[in-house]
Amino acid sequence: MALLSRVEAIRLRGVYKRYPGVVALDGISLRVFEGEYVCVIGPSGSGKSTLLKCIAGIVEPDEGDVYLWGRRVNGVPIEERGVGLIFQEILLFPHMTIRGNVAYPPVVRGTPKAEELVREVLSTLNLELRARSMPDELSLGEQQKAAIARALASGTRLLLMDEPYGSMDARVATELRHEVRGLVKDLGLTVVHVTHNQEEAMAVADRIVVMRRGRVEQVGAPLELYLEPKTLFVARFIGGENNFLECRVLNEEGGVVEVDLGCGIVRALGSARAGRAVLVVRPERLKFSVNGALRGVVRVREFLGKFYKYVVELENGRHVVVKNPSRVAVGESVSLSFNFRDALVFKYPEEGLEEAVRYE
């Protein structure tokens, strides 16, 4: 990845926003650098959209400061913040052609060389052939592209997107998100993109902000969150399904712990010395092997294309999910193993495991 600039495009300091009965933002501090593509993810109600609205100026924080390029913008109205906004509902003028829509902001502002800019944006997004079409003649993907084109033509340096691909087919969204990332990178824009879809965030973000209940749970590069989740919640929310197995720590040495699962003793990475704990191991890291530490019976098999997904009932009655390209029959006895570096042990959470990973 190219080195990012150290210029702070966005800075939030101690931002709080309360609604009657709900704390939407509970003390958020965050920096986004110029040219960075940041995704904010979290379940519904985690405060991610409110965060975006505070940056845009749609919502004023109760406390805390919002800076754009070093300038404090609390109280500055949305139209003076110079941000481009994209929502799930595609906001195009229905009575104007695509070209008209895209040309609207520069023409209204009297931007010099508006014509040229519009042509350039349309061609970069491969929309030239659609320039004379009306919005409702385009697919949803193309409409959203046109909305993005319009935001770009407005000359903004900061693009704020809230679930921009929420209304389209998965396949269309997958292609479009890649195209849009390439374009904003070419143009050097800064992006904050809110989504509930962790795969989407993993795919396009330089860094991901994981939110939960109005707070930032972890910030990091996609791979960092996938490989080194700091909390059980992040382990659950990032990278697809995960296995959480209650266990007891037997001993610890140099960051490697030995734990008793009640149906086998295994090693994993962790720092807990003793006591109740949770072993986290990803379904794709579990392998069928001859002499694995965990034995069980295959209860469910789903074909998912690149691999099969299995639910294996262990000898202690617990279920684990295994994702593996090899085909095993339902009812078959299997033994499972994993590399200790592919599993993490967390201290058992005070609020209970179910609560710690709850995402609603």
Added chain:
Amino acid sequence: MARIKLRVANLRKSYGTVRALRGVSFEVMEGEYVVVLGPIGSGRSTLLKCIAGIVEPDEGDVVIDGVSVLDLPPEERGVGYMPPGYALFPHMTVWDNVAYGLWIKGYSKSEIESRVREVLELVGLLHRARSYPHELSGGMRQRIALARALASGAQLLLLDEPLTALDAILAVEVRHEVRGLAKDLGLTVVHVTHNQEEAMAVADRIVVMRRGRVEQVGAPEEIYFNPRTLFVAKFVSDANLLAGRLVEISNGYGVVEVNGMGPIKVRCRGFREGSRVVVAVRPEAIKLGSGEIAGRVKSVSRLGAFTRIWVSAGDVVLRVDVPTVEALSIGEGDELLLSMPLDAPVFRYPRSGLGGALEQG
């Protein structure tokens, strides 16, 4: 021997000049879980509405339990229809939402009481009977909608995009619950979706639709590994479609000179030397590290268990999926070798061109 629960025969339906269904036929066996998979505009929802009796087809027949139901109103067809987005009444409690349909049909008070109790128990939400929809989580609302569809005692469930309103993570759990419940109750299900992973995960068989027609019907593995059309290959497995010319055939193997990329070896039958063909290579079937094709990594995105890598090979950009743990060190600009699978499906180059063969609308 299972019997046929539902038969759809040559269904046609147009809305003005838009032909939503252009002759759709298939059968669903009793107790079977069938998923109708297709992009927006493929006719899948219209198909479901024709079966439910909400839309009247222009031509063709819908047969349930051996009897044509075209002349029957929706409530007499023995189907439970769940529209997209659930359409729960926001001002009614969970209990009333489930009871409403029964009340409209004139069931007695005690009958309603016992049925509602039964289905709410079944979906594990009897304790939330007095709640309103907005007080429930997405997963719970989904189960209430399901309970409502089950309340009439229908043996055939029609589910239109039952999971789209849920978070991705929840959807994975709920789809499993829905299938399990249907199987436990011995229900027959027709489930419509645009999400190919969802389809593969829950279906006994998949009906792939495109532009108002059935493209292929088969078990998930069959559809995935043996797509019958280019559209199915692309839509279901996101295959790389490599167009080229078959320059050499011997012993059941051929060499395809891929436009802009170079020769690859494939297993093929029924083609003559010189034919224009398209090879459909699934992203995870391409192996990185060794092989005859040289490429350069254009970009990388980590998706969780898999990492998607775009590799330029000649003028072609290949989509390659590699398990994330095996791709940790791969970065933009890396030069690498790759090998193609021998068993990739080969298709005749379509007369309408590649674009035409894939067009959705």
